[in-house]
Amino acid sequence: MxxxxxxxxxxxxxxxxxxxxxxxxxxxxxxxxxxxxxxxxxxxxxxxxxxxxxxxxxxxxxxxxxxxxxxxxxxxxxxxxxxxxxxxxxxxxxxxxxxxxxxxxxxxxxxxxxxxxxxxxxxxxxxxxxxxxxxxxxxxxxxxxxxxxYVVPQVPPSQLALALPSLRLLRSLIDKLKNMSPSLEFQANSDGELNVVATSEMSTVTSRFKRLLPRFLSADSDRASCLVDSRKASAFFTALQLANEELTIAIDREHSIHLQIDVRKDVMLHSILPAVCA
Missing domain, CATH: 3.70.10.10 (Proliferating Cell Nuclear Antigen)
Known part of the structure; x- marks a missing residue:
C-alpha cells in the first residue's frame, strides 16, 4: 500500500x-x-x-x-x-x-x-x-x-438549481435568521428567484434574491422548495474558508438541498442539507 x-x-x-x-x-x-x-x-x-x-x-x-x-x-x-x-x-x-x-x-x-x-x-x-x-x-x-x-456521497436529484454569484449576503443572512427560527425554507423558481423564509411565532421574514442564473430545471417543474435545519445551514456557511464566491443551490423538493461550490473545474465542495418537518 x-x-x-x-x-x-x-x-x-x-x-x-x-x-x-x-x-x-x-x-x-x-x-x-x-x-x-x-x-x-x-x-x-x-x-x-x-x-x-x-x-x-x-x-x-x-x-x-x-x-x-x-x-x-x-x-x-x-x-x-x-x-x-x-x-x-x-x-x-x-x-x-x-x-x-x-x-x-x-x-x-x-x-x-x-x-x-x-x-x-x-x-x-x-x-x-x-x-x-x-x-x-x-x-x-x-x-x-x-x-x-465508507463511501463517497452521491449528489441527490433536483428539480431546480440556481447559481448565486456571491455567497456573502446569504452567509450573513442565514447567520441572523438561525436565531429567529429553527428552520429555513428555500423557495426557487424558473425566473431565477430564490426566497429564504424564516417563520417564528411573531413574524415571517422573507429574503429575496432575483435574476439568478438557472443551472438546472426539470421539464415538469418551474418551482421547488425545501425546509431545512437553520443551524446546519449556518454551520456550513460559517465554516467556509474558500475565496470562491459562486454557489449553486439545487433543491430536491421536500427531500434535501444540495449546495455546491466549484473551487475550480475539477475541484468541487458539496454539502447536503436534509429536509425537516414543518
Whole structure:
C-alpha cells in the first residue's frame, strides 16, 4: 500500500489548506478516500452535534498534484480509505497559509503508527535557504471488508438549481435568521428567484434574491422548495474558508438541498442539507 503526492503551486497549496480548514470547522474526524485519479475528503454529520452537516470535497489529482501515486494493498482494489483528525491535518497544513511555501508533500507511511506525513518546504525571510517542516498526522487505515460503510456521497436529484454569484449576503443572512427560527425554507423558481423564509411565532421574514442564473430545471417543474435545519445551514456557511464566491443551490423538493461550490473545474465542495418537518 502506497500513497504520495506533491504540490508546488502556491495558489493550489493555499486552496488545499483552505479546504482542510473548512472541513476541520465542521467535524473532528475526516474520511479520506484515495483513488488512482481522485481524492475525496468527507466529514459526516457529527453525532455529538445536531448542527453539523454532511460535507465532502472531490479533487481531481492532476489539478493540485503534479506528482500523485496511489497503490492499494491488493491489485484488485481501487482505493485506500483512511480516517484522521481534521484538526490535526489542518494544523499540519497551516504553514501553507502565508504563501511562503515552495512545496508540500503528503506521504502515507508507518513510523510507530500509520500516518500521513506532511512535509512543507518554506522560504525563510532571514535566509536564502528553505527550511523543511515535518508533521505526522495519525490515521486509521480502513480494511477493505469495511469499505461499504465508507463511501463517497452521491449528489441527490433536483428539480431546480440556481447559481448565486456571491455567497456573502446569504452567509450573513442565514447567520441572523438561525436565531429567529429553527428552520429555513428555500423557495426557487424558473425566473431565477430564490426566497429564504424564516417563520417564528411573531413574524415571517422573507429574503429575496432575483435574476439568478438557472443551472438546472426539470421539464415538469418551474418551482421547488425545501425546509431545512437553520443551524446546519449556518454551520456550513460559517465554516467556509474558500475565496470562491459562486454557489449553486439545487433543491430536491421536500427531500434535501444540495449546495455546491466549484473551487475550480475539477475541484468541487458539496454539502447536503436534509429536509425537516414543518
Amino acid at each position: 502506497k500513497f504520495r503526492a506533491q504540490m508546488k503551486d502556491p495558489l493550489y497549496m493555499r486552496e488545499f489548506q483552505n479546504i482542510i480548514a473548512t472541513l476541520s470547522k465542521l467535524s473532528k474526524d475526516c474520511l479520506m478516500i484515495l483513488g488512482a485519479q481522485q481524492m475525496h475528503l468527507i466529514v459526516n454529520e457529527d453525532q455529538s452535534s445536531t448542527s453539523s452537516p454532511l460535507v465532502w470535497v472531490s479533487i481531481a489529482a492532476t489539478e493540485y498534484f503534479p506528482e500523485y501515486v496511489m497503490e492499494a494493498a491488493h491489485p484488485d482494489q481501487d482505493y485506500i480509505v483512511l480516517i484522521m483528525s481534521a484538526a490535526n491535518l489542518g494544523r499540519a497544513l497551516s504553514f501553507l497559509r502565508g504563501g511562503g511555501a515552495n512545496s508540500c508533500k503528503l506521504k502515507l507511511q508507518r513510523i510507530q503508527f500509520p500516518c500521513i506525513s506532511v512535509a512543507c518546504s518554506l522560504l525563510s525571510t532571514s535566509s536564502t535557504e528553505a527550511r523543511d517542516v515535518l508533521y505526522d498526522v495519525p490515521v486509521t487505515i480502513i480494511p477493505a471488508s469495511d469499505w461499504p460503510t
